[in-house]
Amino acid sequence: MAVPAERLQPLIAILRGRFGDRLSTAAAVRRHHGKDLTFHPGHDPDAVVFAETTAEVSEIVAACAAHGTPVIPFGTGTSLEGHIAALEGGVCIDLSRMNRVLRVSAADMDATVEAGVTRKQLNEHLRATGLFFPVDPGADASLGGMAATRASGTNAVRYGTMRENVLNLTVVLPDGRVVHTARRSRKSAAGYDLTRLMVGSEGTLGVITEVTVRLHGLPEAVSAAVCSYPSIDAAVDTVIATIQGGVPVARIELLDALTMAAVNRYSQLDYALAPTLLFEFHGSERGVVEQTETVQAISAELGGSDFRWATRPEERSRLWQARHDAYFATLALRPGAQGWATDVCVPISRLAECVRETMQDLAGASIIAPLVGHVGDGNFHLVYLIHPDRPEELAEATRLNERMVMRALALEGTCTGEHGIGYGKIAFLEAEHGDAISVMRAIKRAIDPGNIMNPGKILRR
Helix, strand or coil: CCHHHHHHHHHHHHHHHHHHHEEEHHHHHHHHHHHHCCCCCCCCCCEEECCHHHHHHHHHHHHHCCCCEEEEECCCCCCCCCCCEECEEEEEEEECCCEEEEEECCCCCEEEECCEEEHHHHHHHHHHHCCCCCCCCCCCEEEHHHHHHCCCCHHHHHHHHHHHHEEEEEEEEECEEEECCCCCCCCCCCCCCCHHHEEEEEEEEEEEEEEEECEEEEECEEEEEHHHHHHHHHHHHHHHHHHHHHHHCCCCEEHHHHHHHHHHHCCCCCCCCCCEEEEEEEHHHHHHHHHHHHHHHHHHHHEEEEEECCCHHHHHHHHHHHHHHHHHHHHCCCCEEEEEEEEECCHHHHHHHHHHHHHHHHHHHCCCEEEEEEEEEEEEEEEEEECCCHHHHHHHHHHHHHHHHHHHHHHCCCCCCCCCCCCCCHHHHHHHHHHHHHHHHHHHHHHHHCCCCCCCCCCCC
């Protein structure tokens, strides 16, 4: 549903008069801001404004509210469920120029940044402090976008997700008011937890303009390891034994044999073409050795072989870069195909069952779907490789994806461990939460009665 011209044109004139060439209606700019890395179709906004301060964001949102026009926040465009698609047109607020690190407190181990600061930028800024920000979704996403989508990634098994690492947010509400969701104290029993409400709200309740995050000390020692297994079950059983055994592993990543073939070819590696776990251990020199030896012993008991250590920084960097490039590596398995990336998360005790049955479905499919996963917290991903001009392939991927998600829900899991809902998983959210959807809708209506904040995401209209 497009914004009527009688509302849109006066608004654009007002914004252009205020922001000049920082407002764009060029087709290429609008197209870039209406399509993320998702498989789902993009939808262009009517205009894009490049904001530079919280006050400017407040001014833009207030103007849009006065004209009944949708607002879509934009960080780096790396989301995966259509979060930034302007389904009803409107104004996209690009926050990439809000890229200042405002404050770092080494004593309190926290930092406040503008929403456009990326995780790599923050860690580069922290280089001399002995601290780092651990949440790593793979892409160099903005901290505002990561908070909005409740991002996590490879380090979540030890350091948690954005939910655990965000202490306070500055948010512009749908009427243009600016609020701070908390103070900097690590604990509070003061009122509703607005920080947690906004983390994961996907721009549907307000525009996040500043983020205060928890920092962690750089470990004294870091070691990585790779191990191959005779089956997916053996690999997953190793994960479960490692977690239940209390090993404080920093990362555990699962790649199936198909993904390993793609990664080897793309990153010029030589690992076995078998289900494989990638580990990383953080701690003292002695602690890292003990953790690695414990996991090596667990792996051996479950049939693991070719257990390789990587202690030099360049070796570890190459290994994890290959993991982060896995999506692009899998696309090369089927030239001309598009990748539909999806994810689920289940309790760790049900992970083997969920992965096993999912792989059985894929074994009988006519399309391929490489598997990777942050399995230390029960989260795994598939990338369905389908040709866009073959509707039968899209239909099969849709069927397989629905089976996987409903399986995860039956195992008391969730339809998405980290990708979020956007507009791609609304039906699954409804299946997961049932009557609780009405509570979410009541919150949305109370905060955004005009439904201008990223409409069509998380909840149906």
